[in-house]
Amino acid sequence: MTSGSDFLLAARQCEIAELEELARTSELVAAIGRFIHGLQRERGMSNVFLSSQGKQFGPLRLLQVAECAGMEQQVRAQFDRLDIHSSQVRHGARLFSRVAVGLHGLDGLPALRQRVARQELPARESSAAYTRLVAGLLAVVFEAADSAMDPEISRALVAMFNFMQGKEFAGQERALGASLFGSGAIDLAGQQQWRHLIDSQQGCFQAFADFSDPEVLRADQASRDPAVIAEVERLRRIGCAGRPVALDSSLSQHWYEWATRRIDAMRGVEDVLTVNLRQLCEARIAQARTELRDQKALLEALASEAPYPGAEHAAPFGPQLDRSVLAMVQEQSRRLQAMSDELDAVRASLTERKVVERAKGLLMAHRHMTEDEAYKALRQMAMNQNRRLVDVAEAVLSLADVLPGGR
Amino acid sequence: MTSGSDFLLAARQCEIAELEELARTSELVAAIGRFIHGLQRERGMSNVFLSSQGKQFGPLRLLQVAECAGMEQQVRAQFDRLDIHSSQVRHGARLFSRVAVGLHGLDGLPALRQRVARQELPARESSAAYTRLVAGLLAVVFEAADSAMDPEISRALVAMFNFMQGKEFAGQERALGASLFGSGAIDLAGQQQWRHLIDSQQGCFQAFADFSDPEVLRADQASRDPAVIAEVERLRRIGCAGRPVALDSSLSQHWYEWATRRIDAMRGVEDVLTVNLRQLCEARIAQARTELRDQKALLEALASEAPYPGAEHAAPFGPQLDRSVLAMVQEQSRRLQAMSDELDAVRASLTERKVVERAKGLLMAHRHMTEDEAYKALRQMAMNQNRRLVDVAEAVLSLADVLPGGR
Incomplete structure (x- = not known):
């Protein structure tokens, strides 16, 4: 098991x-x-x-x-x-x-x-x-x-x-x-x-x-x-x-x-x-390998310290040290969650490009445009309205529901 | 290759x-x-x-x-x-x-x-x-x-x-x-x-x-x-x-x-x-398998239709049909991107819990609390201020910079 x-x-x-x-x-x-x-x-x-x-x-x-x-x-x-x-x-x-x-x-x-x-x-x-x-x-x-x-x-x-x-x-x-x-x-x-x-x-x-x-x-x-x-x-x-x-x-x-x-x-x-x-x-790889080695060593040390036969069952790593293992697993879990949150923040910066891509896709589907035409249309709108490309793309997406079905 | x-x-x-x-x-x-x-x-x-x-x-x-x-x-x-x-x-x-x-x-x-x-x-x-x-x-x-x-x-x-x-x-x-x-x-x-x-x-x-x-x-x-x-x-x-x-x-x-x-x-x-x-x-698995089979069949059909020897090189799937392959790969790429955007929207609903987890982690680190104590502290603040748990957690996180270093 x-x-x-x-x-x-x-x-x-x-x-x-x-x-x-x-x-x-x-x-x-x-x-x-x-x-x-x-x-x-x-x-x-x-x-x-x-x-x-x-x-x-x-x-x-x-x-x-x-x-x-x-x-x-x-x-x-x-x-x-x-x-x-x-x-x-x-x-x-x-x-x-x-x-x-x-x-x-x-x-x-x-x-x-x-x-x-x-x-x-x-x-x-x-x-x-x-x-x-x-x-x-x-x-x-x-x-x-x-x-x-x-x-x-x-x-x-x-x-x-x-x-x-x-x-x-x-x-x-x-x-x-x-x-x-x-x-x-x-x-x-x-x-x-x-x-x-x-x-x-x-x-x-x-x-x-x-x-x-x-x-x-x-x-x-x-x-x-x-x-x-x-x-x-x-x-x-x-x-x-x-x-x-x-x-x-x-x-x-x-x-x-x-x-x-x-x-x-x-x-x-x-x-x-x-x-x-x-x-x-x-x-980062070297760091993660070191941490893995340290963690392995610590777990082995803890496992060998079970104070009496059968104690592993009551508290799997020995009663005193049970807390330190729990702290270790919780810390790791929390660290991974924090990394994932940080990642979301970094990725958010890529959203603008995704919004433009989505707006392009919408124009291609509803206006029968090629990818180039769709991009040029967005760019032209941005230039005419003196707005950022992403703002125009957002506006196009918000109109998605009222665009004719097309096809 | x-x-x-x-x-x-x-x-x-x-x-x-x-x-x-x-x-x-x-x-x-x-x-x-x-x-x-x-x-x-x-x-x-x-x-x-x-x-x-x-x-x-x-x-x-x-x-x-x-x-x-x-x-x-x-x-x-x-x-x-x-x-x-x-x-x-x-x-x-x-x-x-x-x-x-x-x-x-x-x-x-x-x-x-x-x-x-x-x-x-x-x-x-x-x-x-x-x-x-x-x-x-x-x-x-x-x-x-x-x-x-x-x-x-x-x-x-x-x-x-x-x-x-x-x-x-x-x-x-x-x-x-x-x-x-x-x-x-x-x-x-x-x-x-x-x-x-x-x-x-x-x-x-x-x-x-x-x-x-x-x-x-x-x-x-x-x-x-x-x-x-x-x-x-x-x-x-x-x-x-x-x-x-x-x-x-x-x-x-x-x-x-x-x-x-x-x-x-x-x-x-x-x-x-x-x-x-x-x-x-x-x-979803059955659908994806059907799509894979269809795509395979289409690619094989296209490959066999190269109109003259060597044409594969000029336009790898035959010049007429080159566009349909391009459309296929672009469509797939766009579909996966759309799925990923939709996914981000679904996951956003899990954010509240993550915010609470982060606030708990912060209290544990800075106030030497256990996980239970941190959660109870947040809950008590929410009850006292008659606010939602997530709002209190947000407030705690926004104070992160001014909290004493602790440890």
Whole structure:
């Protein structure tokens, strides 16, 4: 028969198994981060390549594609390490489902690259395809952050997700700016969209700061070259002047380069986040193992101290020491509950994104929109009403009951 | 290499594994419900036995002890079915930790019964020991409700937990009423405590009603014999008259019998809840298996329809049908997210209890109180201020920062 002590130790072993799984997921997240950075560069180069009718970035783009292929293999290798046959990975259903979406995007990548190489599609369409792929991969990271069972590691993953998402908005801004400057004139709608991307970045980087260690924040500060920030801000000011402007289209290349410097510096912060996350996982695992060993030793000591034969029955660990075992099991139970409460608090920060996802789903179902269309509709509403995306999404959801059934 | 379809199917298989685990947990919850009912009777009989200096309920109590031993074996057998060695049971750490507390209580039961048989402890102390044991078992049920990953089943478990907890408050009310009537006089403090137990029951039964199927609610309605309710209410009115009263102590036995009728009727509702929960688990498992089969068949059909050799590479499922696979993976991902949101909403109803637990933990740490003392302190504050327990607990937690460090 399984005893209380068996369960006590088994609970601790479950914690260790969870932490080890989180360490694996963190490696996956790190590989995804590196790959996304590569895809962001590939997206940008493909954009310039297509916009210039193949005159610019031709060979560079091919080099970047080759580099991305290597990083893709690393991500796929990490996916393979997820044990899909055990059916036991925690929150496996949701994580696997996100991975399926991500892999579906990867499978379409060769065809996309072929069409880019043959210049068979406009820059805008190529850019949107890469953006969808990146979004699919970011959703895997989101899921990892949302399903982590350890509050400290969950905090680190939430910080990481927000940083990656903020960096992706920066990448979209780079593409938008390059294309707007390149067109030689920026209208109000373009400016509005640009400002929206700046706001979205700020929201993400704020959340990143809220959940980050001082060490990571210092690395982030150190990564910001004031000269780069100043030049990016100057170009933003020219681009989003608040009235339609005619521009020197050579600014496009200039903007692209400075925006790239800014984004490449972010990649360095991601590396710090990755190392930090790995160390955190290792420290938590080591700590849990030590506690398990101590607990085992204590239980064995207590069991051997039964003062007379048969006393185990009356008070299973000896009458005097019975209280200390009770205190131990109660303390463990309370600690796990406190962790779970803390976790709820960390996860609450992910709610905004979920609200937007739900609103998108609603628009897709009731208005027969694609995912892209639904997102654009929400964004347009937010821009027109000068409200945050999440507030518009909340408003859409609250209208759910009065929307026509559709289908 | 693991493909997107593999992950899609693996996600579904994870869901099935989770549902099967929930079905097992539900059987454990059912066994705990039966055992708690037995313990509640044993607590009551032990009370009367001790209060009457062994004159009443002597043989009946022994019969009840024997019956409880059988039910205890069933609970232990269910505990044994939890696979503690896989370290993979979802939320295993928290569940196992609760089981450890519960088993610790069970291990102390033989010693408690021996002391009752020898009349070595007062009724109040015996009653408190049984109540602690029941609370430990209810915490296992709470954990099961809190960790269920399927919103429908989580609703059913939340309803069940609240019903069981309400029934336990009814059992405590029975014990309190019997002892107060038995003492021949009821003071204001006793009346206040009595009213608090009535309020606590109402809170639980309201939550039970909020999360129950119409079928369960009908069973609950049908179980309420108006004659029993009327007599219980009449006796409550006499007991909680709002001013100190002198009473015929023979009312004690009378109250005990009518309160028992009420509680025994509740046991029937628990059986309906159990059957309902089992059917729900079976239906959800069958549904998930059908969906998995359909999805498998569809993916195989799509894979075989690649229109020309090599087309799998360009668009992995054939270009026309690529969209339908994408729709399938996105739909699954969105459905799982929606389930998770719904789950958060169901779980939010368990927050009150968690807040009270946290406040208790705080008092234990800062005021060196035992768990019982902390709970009594909170209850006393709630009664004095005429506020709900959860509001007092919130207030205590908000004072956490200004409390002296203690230790």
